[in-house]
Amino acid sequence: MEPSKKNKPAPVVIIGIAAIIIAIISYFILLTFFPDLFQDIPTGQQQPISE
Helix, strand or coil: CCCCCCCCCCHHHHHHHHHHHHHHHHHHHHHHHCCCCCCCCCCCCCCCCCC
């Protein structure tokens, strides 16, 4: 029997997915220790124009 050739993703794809997972985990760790850190980020909410 010949060994089956499995379709494996490229190393760049694996590194990219790992980087996204690490970024999400580090975001939640930062929120745990610094809960007010991300409060000043603009969220795109509409505000009235003052003239």
